[in-house]
Amino acid sequence: MRLAALRHVYEQPGPCATVYLEGRSPGEDAKEQTRLRWRELRERLQSQGAAESALEALDDALAPAISGEEQANGRVLVANAETVALQAPWDASLGGGDDAVWQELPHLGPYVREHARSIRELVVLASQTGATVRQLVIAEQHEPREVGSQDVEGSAYEQVHKPRGQAESHSRIQNRADEAVSQNAKDVVERLRKISSNFQPHVLVLAGETQGRQAIRAELHDELATILSETDRGGEGHNESDMALTDELLRIAEEAGERRAHQRSEQWQKALAHDLAVQGAQSVARAAELGAVETLLLEPGAEATREAFLLKTCSQTDAGVDLVASGSELDEGVGAILRYPVNF
Template identity: 30%
Template sequence: MDLGLLRPLYKTTAPVASVSLDTTLAVENAPREIKLRWRGLRERLAGEGADEATLQALDDAVGGAPGVPGPQGEALFASEGRILAAYTLSRPPLRDRASWLPVVDPLDLVADRNRQLPYVVVAADREGADVDAYSADRHDPVSKRSFSGSTLHIQKVRVGGWSHKHYQRRSEELWDDNAAGVAQDVEAAVADVGAELVFVGGDERAIGKLRDHLGKSVLDIVVELPTGGRSDHAALTSLRESVDRALEVAVAQSHAQVLTRFTSDLKRGGAVEGVSMTAEALRRSQVETLLLTTGRNDEPRVWASPTDPLEVSSERHRLTDPDSAFAGPASALLLRAAVLSDAGFAELPDASRAAEGTGAVLRFTVAD
């Protein structure tokens, strides 16, 4: 996972309040429950030194996204009386959390985004298609396109002789022209979000013709779904359900591939595990992919420089300027170093897969 979305959060030099909260609205008395749980987190932040202006900014922001059905969560970051960023999470965090630190604490946000992929959904019929593009950090489409080509003679007619052949040929030509128009929309949608997958549902003949007009790079990421289309609300709902199931499978496969590589590289020295060794690899800009578990029970604390993100260590005296160092949760400070050294991220499915639930795949190795 690319961690670039976090980079703007590190521009402030002031302390930051980081909040992760279950904001599911699809339950009875949800707004009241959210307000009560936020009050507890607010008191914790105040006890840790958060200023009233920042807390009031969070008061105004907390509450969840009204248009999101089912479970959801919220990740908020605030400093100096203003909201730095607010994100809707696809599922609630494992538990409500709030921290007041010299830097952001974004693990819940990163874990949520790591369970998503940029993708395109195509609901196709013989007249055209609806094409929606989704980025990994948004629940609503980044772009929406709807192509409806010519409908003249789109249904083959039952006639004989010359007329029969003429209408058959004309219908085939129209289907083909419509498919070509849809293919242009699909390729544009893929470019909009850098899609890793294209889910297509609807009329089988229309999908077949669409495939004929897609370039190889897009064709390679097409996943045909057995249900859904754009004929009516039920068809669209069925398509959405199929997309959600297919996304879960795709994300699980992606995580499995990263874990397989980590395990393999660990055996031959191309990866490290444990907080101390991972911090050392980040200090050397060796890390290609940072791996963390998201349970965060009894999370270790590490030391870091307030000015140099790569200055992070389990031992304070190893830093260039130990007197100015501050301590914080390992995940927050390791993620900061990863973001600002252009490393990626992957979630460890459980802490037992690496010492202290922490590891890294390396870009390169160095002699001891």
């Protein structure tokens, strides 16, 4: 995650309220339960001295959830006395619960950690005539959350079926059918490149019809090929196939997360060896103020010393943020990979 995406939140004057509302399965009393949960959080903010105007703004922002429209969706909100600066989906770790904090800077550590743990999957359900392309975000211990979907029809979609027989005319028709499938695959891959430039997937999952998968795979020659994972499960539109595909997507996401953690650990060790890393709140803060932080590193389950300040400062220079593996024992729970060496 690039922290510049949160710069506008940190630019708002404080103090501010940060609210986390955990997503839960809807039930018969979900509407009432959501109302009670927000009332408890609202009272907590009042006891911390929150401005009434900020609370009223949060009332309005949470109205769809309280009315029952979005009860299953978790969210994080940041509001000061003037505006709601952030309202975004949030997939809490199971049992993470609700929270509300009124303080000078936004309390966005849990939100940032959720983003760092999440895996973005670009899923292609291929056919010989095109594909359905889905953009999924998979948070740890959660079902995939779809953030985008579109059908891609190849420009040669009417000519993909091959005739039976060995006649010369049939052979020509078969060649044209092969060419049509190839053209459709090129159209799909072109669309994938456009989607990927904005979505920045961690993994490309290729599923669906065998012939469609083969054709699309043959057209992947750039960075998308390096993140390709293929499966023959699901993609047929039936409930059992859909469930099988979902299980496969979760497995692929888990493996991708493990690879990311391993790669980040290797990068951290190499940076330390070349004086391109620091740790501890004071050292990271100085490096951040100099614009030297390339990636802010946090531990998964513990808040770092001066965390809110470090997130704000790093957001001003478009630093990234990621998690180290549990047990890394960073000084004061924070470290940084640097763009260039710094001397204090």
